[in-house]
Amino acid sequence: MHLYKCAITAPTITVATLTYLFLTIIGPSNAVPSVPKLEASDILEQNSRNDTALLLKRKLSLREAEELFLKNNLSLISSKFEIEAKKAEILQAQLWDNPSIAIDQNIYNRQTGIYFDTTKNGETAIQIQQLFLMAGKRDKRIRLAKWNKEISEQIFYDTLRSLKLELRTTFFQLYFARKSLEFYGESIPAVKKTISGAENVYQNRNILLSELLRLKSLLFRLENDRSKITQIVYEKEAVLRVLLNEQNTTEYEIFPEFTEHADSEYSILSLDTKEIIKSAIENRPDLKSLELSVKAEQTNLSLQKAMVIPDLALGGSYDRAGNYINNYYGFTLSTSIPLFDRNQGNIRSSEMILNSKKIAYEEQLLKVNTEVRAALEIARDKERLLKNYRYSFTKEYKNLAGLMIENYRKKYINILEFADFFESYSESTLNMIRLQSDRIEAAESLNFSIGKTVAELGK
Structure with missing residues (x-):
């Protein structure tokens, strides 16, 4: 997919580095004992969890997910049967009495x-x-059956469009949720080690209780946020399992794999609004199905008038x-x-239904126009925002880390101020991950509103 610039650009400062800074701040400057080691039982339990996670992990690329989706999705299979049923109706309409x-x-x-x-x-x-049959009734019935078959095909494509949006957005949401969990997986143990060291220091009255509580408050917030992200992971995995309809998906955790590109072949910022709207009108299956419904009802009206003969x-x-x-x-x-x-009643009914479908088509045409404009503006806004902060964000935090170390050594800041920096760092990192996720979701929504991908428009 050549649609988005989606390299993960979180700050290059690792949590391990920040942990070292914490221990340095609490340790040598305050004569802190070494950080307590984990008990053997804790290590065995942690290793057991890691081994289990490795056994249950399954990496899934977007391409593999889409192939499984097209092959196994039950809603698509059901829609294909409906198309075959409409083909059978054409056959039936062609038969003589x-x-x-x-x-x-x-x-x-x-x-x-x-x-x-x-x-x-x-x-x-x-x-x-x-x-x-007189007055061409047989030919009109065949034509009506063919229209209904084409409508069924467009309904299938619209179902495919909607489910594909759900598949891709769920895939990316799960991908970035696991990225967030990786951050929490590094941050929480680091903060726990820092708190263990701080508790020993507090017993010697080398730091204030408020400083210790500040660290515990930070830990609580991180664990609470991780719990929320974990819930999102479970929910998105459940959605993917239904969409992919793989019998053995419940036996492992899904880890999406996504190839990240630093540059984009097709930039959303350079898209022409009029061309995008024109493409949407040409490609949206929901609009096509309504257009075909109008033609089908026109044929039905002609059939009802022929029934008079x-x-x-x-x-x-x-x-x-x-x-x-x-x-x-x-x-x-x-x-x-x-x-x-x-046949006066059926003729009148068909005329009213035809008028209703014409109005529905005009309304959907207006919706397509407004949906595409809104989706395009949202996608542009997300791309501009990411473009403005992606590189400067990393560089600024890297520089700030060095300043924080130097300022503490010079006694310009204390542990509370450093904890504030860590909290700000974690929040900004997660916000950057969310921004990248939001940008991809906005791009997928734009693809959905157009009826085809932006990359395909550039070909």
């Missing part, structure tokens, strides 16, 4: 005393008729002994007389 046959057989011949006398002395009458039933008859002569052969023709029922 079956001929009808009527047989009149005398039950008992009093002259011969024979039941069901089929000899030349008995009475047997046979009539065969074939119905012929009565059909003809032609045939022949044979009567062995019940007519004015024996072995009578005749020609039959039957039709209805449109005296009372001229």
